[in-house]
Amino acid sequence: MASLKELRARIGSIKSTRKITSAMKMVAAAKLRRAQASAEAARPYAAAMRRMLGELAGATKGEDGAPLLLAGTGQDKVHLLVPMTSDRGLCGGFNANVHRLTVQTIRRLQSEGKTVRLLPVGRRALNFFMRDYADLIVDHVIGTSAKEIPFSVASDLGDKINALLEAGEIDVCTLVFNKFRNAMTQVPTCQQLVPMVVEEAGGKLEASNDVAQYEFEPDEATLLAMLLPRNLQVQIYASLLETVAGENGARMTAMDNATRNAGRTIDSLTQVYNRTRQTNITNELIEIISGAQAV
Amino acid sequence: MPIQIEIISPEKVLVSREVDMAVLPGMEGDIAAMPEHSPMMLLLRGGVVALYEGDKVTDRYFVGGGFADITPARCTVLADKAVPVSDISIDMATAQLEALSEAWDKADKTDMSRLVVLQDQIQAVRAEIEAGSGS
Numbered sequence: 113m114a115s116l117k118e119l120r121a122r123i124g125s126i127k128s129t130r131k132i133t134s135a136m137k138m139v140a141a142a143k144l145r146r147a148q149a150s151a152e153a154a155r156p157y158a159a160a161m162r163r164m165l166g167e168l169a170g171a172t173k174g175e176d177g178a179p180l181l182l183a184g185t186g187q188d189k190v191h192l193l194v195p196m197t198s199d200r201g202l203c204g205g206f207n208a209n210v211h212r213l214t215v216q217t218i219r220r221l222q223s224e225g226k227t228v229r230l231l232p233v234g235r236r237a238l239n240f241f242m243r244d245y246a247d248l249i250v251d252h253v254i255g256t257s258a259k260e261i262p263f264s265v266a267s268d269l270g271d272k273i274n275a276l277l278e279a280g281e282i283d284v285c286t287l288v289f290n291k292f293r294n295a296m297t298q299v300p301t302c303q304q305l306v307p308m309v310v311e312e313a314g315g316k317l318e319a320s321n322d323v324a325q326y327e328f329e330p331d332e333a334t335l336l337a338m339l340l341p342r343n344l345q346v347q348i349y350a351s352l353l354e355t356v357a358g359e360n361g362a363r364m365t366a367m368d369n370a371t372r373n374a375g376r377t378i379d380s381l382t383q384v385y386n387r388t389r390q391t392n393i394t395n396e397l398i399e400i401i402s403g404a405q406a407v
Numbered sequence: 408m409p410i411q412i413e414i415i416s417p418e419k420v421l422v423s424r425e426v427d428m429a430v431l432p433g434m435e436g437d438i439a440a441m442p443e444h445s446p447m448m449l450l451l452r453g454g455v456v457a458l459y460e461g462d463k464v465t466d467r468y469f470v471g472g473g474f475a476d477i478t479p480a481r482c483t484v485l486a487d488k489a490v491p492v493s494d495i496s497i498d499m500a501t502a503q504l505e506a507l508s509e510a511w512d513k514a515d516k517t518d519m520s521r522l523v524v525l526q527d528q529i530q531a532v533r534a535e536i537e538a539g540s541g542s
Binding site: 150154160330334349 | 438446
C-alpha cells in the first residue's frame, strides 16, 4: 500500500492534469466553432465552382486534348497519396485513422504493382510516414493547425500536384482525410483528385438551359484550363477546412473523456487515501491502548 | 427588373443582393451584366466590379482575377480574392507589387507560361493600387 505522502502527490498531479485537459477541451470547442463557420463560409464558392465546371465539361465533351487534370495521363501506374492530418497530437484516434487508411491503401496499391508516392500534409503525417515510408515522400506541407488557414496553403499544394502531374511523375492523385460529420465522428475518406471526377450539369433548373446557348469568353478550352487548377485548389481547401474542424472536434471529445477519466481516478485515489489514513489512525490507537493496558 | 449578384471568394460570400447592373472586368474588356443577359461565362482580370442601382454606383469591389457566370437572372462572380475598394491596403499591395517585380526580373525570360502568370499578377496588383488610391 502506497504511503499517504505518495497518494497525496499522485492526487495532486492528476488534479493538474485534469485542469490541463479541461482547458484544452474548452479551447478545442471554441476553435471548432470557428472552423465550422469557415467551412460553411467556403461552401458557396465550391458549389458555384462545381456548377460552372459541370457546364464547361459538358460543353467541351468529346473534344480532343482535354487537360491533364480532367482526363488524367491515361495511365494508372504512379499514385500520389496526400494524407491530411493535424500538426499536433492529443486528439484521440483522429490522425491514426488517416494513417491506417493510408497504409492500407499503400499496401493495396503496391500489391497491385503500382508505384506509390506520398505528399503528407500536417506534421503528424510527416513524422509518421518518415518512419516506414521515407523513400516514398516527394514533398510535404506543414501548418494545418494555424488559427485560420489561408487559401494560399491550398493553392500552393494544388500547384505542387499540378506540377508533378505535368512533369509526368504521377498518374493518379488521391486525398486521404477525415471527413467531418460531427464533433464526435470523423470518417477517414479517400477522395480522388486526378483525374477529376466532374458531376455533369443537368437536372437542375438553370442547367436546363441548353449548354450550346452559353457564350464563353475566352473560348471553352482556355476557361477550362483556368478553372481546373482552381477547382483542384478549392477541393483541397475544402478538405483542409474539414481536417481543421475534425481535429478540433476529435480533440474536444478526447479531452472530455480525459477530463472525466481524471475525475474518476481522483475519486478512487481519494477513497484509498482516506481509508489509508483511517487505518493508520486506528493502528496508532491500538498501539496506545495496548501500551496503556500493559502498564 | 433587378439582377441577383453574388461575389464569392474562396473564404466567404461577400455580396449577395439585387442590383440593376454590374460591370465586370473581363479578361478581354469590361462587361456589364444586366437582366436578361444571354448566358455567358467569363474570365476576369484583376479589376473593380462596380454595382449599379439606377444610374449610380453603389458599391465597388476589387477582385484579383477569377470567373463570372452570367445568366438572365443572376450573375455569380467567383473571385480569387475580393475586397471592398474602401478596404484596400495600399501598403500591402505596394509591397506585393515590389515582390512581383523582383520575381519578374529573376524569372526565366524564355518560360512563357510563367511570364504570363506573373504578368497577370502584376496587372492585378497594379489595378488594386489604382482602385485603392482612386477612392
